[in-house]
Amino acid sequence: MTGVRYNPEKRRLEQYFEKMGFYLLVDDPQHEVHLMAYGIYTCQAECARTGVNDSAIVSWNKGVEVLNPLSLERMGGYSVFGNPLTNPYMAPDGNLEQVLEKVVVYVPADNPTTLRLRSLAAPLNLMYSDPGPQRFSLKDGMVFYSENGDLGYHIPIVFDQFIATHGGIEISGKPLTDPFPVTVNGGTIARQCFENYCLEYYPNAEPGHQLMLASLGPEFLTAQHHENQEVFKFTRQSVHLAVSELKPQITDQEPQEIQIVLQTSKGQAPIADIDSFVLLALPDGNKISYDLPATDQNGIAQVTLPPLAHQPNGAIIPYIVCLNVPGDEQICANESFLIWNVR
Secondary structure (H helix, E strand, O other): OOOOEEEOOOOEEEEEOOOOEEEEEOOOOOOOOEEOOHHHHHHHHHOOOOOOOHHHOOOOOOOEEOOOHHHHHHHOOHHHHOOEOOOOEEOOOOOEEEEEOOOEEEEOOOOOOOOEEOOOOOOOOOOOOOOEEOOOOHHHOEEEEEEEOOEEEEEEHHHHHHHHHOOOHHHHOOEOOOOEEEEEOOEEEEEEEEOOOEEEEOOOOOOOOOEEEOOOHHHHHHHHHHHHOOOOOOOOOOEEEEEEEOOOEEOOOOOEEEEEEEEEOOOOOEOOOOOEEEEEEOOOOOEEEEEEOOOOOOOEEEEEEOOOOOOOOOOEEEEEEEEOOOOOOOOEEEEEEEEOOOO
């Protein structure tokens, strides 16, 4: 029913099938696979949840589709590279790409079983300096990376150890500069950028939290959005609007949740910050409209509808969702759900 998804709320990888749901917790060093509590989900309030592990509870509308999670896990996983900020989408070079908090990953079209990090040096205009002569050695806490004969870059040992245990220079890319000081929240930290990510060292942080990757994912999204926002036009051909309801059937005493996913037709890139509304047609001919919040960074928005009290048993409720965007044509998608009052 779904691809492999990352659920940041429960910090797990999950995949849904018609009869079973599977998950594994990303912080579990054993990576044991567990079953979700489909039975509890099915009987809901009629069944006691006593003794059920909260990690097993179903959360259909949570999570982001992910690329090759096992390949990413071998490099360090989501605890190192951050949560996904987008669903996978087709990049301009034809490779399937996804933005995480700290890095941008992609699957090469010629090798779909592997995962690589996208170079961020050019898209983010990261600081660059020419390689220089060696001035420090291991006794100074530095490793020298030779780039051009006797010229190269100094890498702090703590950075070099991180790189070595997370895929090596092939994953980080070559250094762009020597380490340099940066002021963050009134304190000074050390930063060094490589082609594919930047490392930061916080000397006053607690042990285990001193070294981390810089959050370049949001900067990448901002840069990409800035490049595209002036040329993109909303048409029925340029965007794909998918609508769905949480439950295909409800009673007239239950709320219903409507969700939309908005993407570009070419490349399936998520479209954020777009408002919309949903219009329901009732059996008696009346219509009810509700506003949806703006789509998030994954192109997703949802709204919870109040119960449709006193609707006849077996009534089909059609609904249509339309975008509030400029243009000469209205962009909408429609679906329906059933009112079924179980006796």
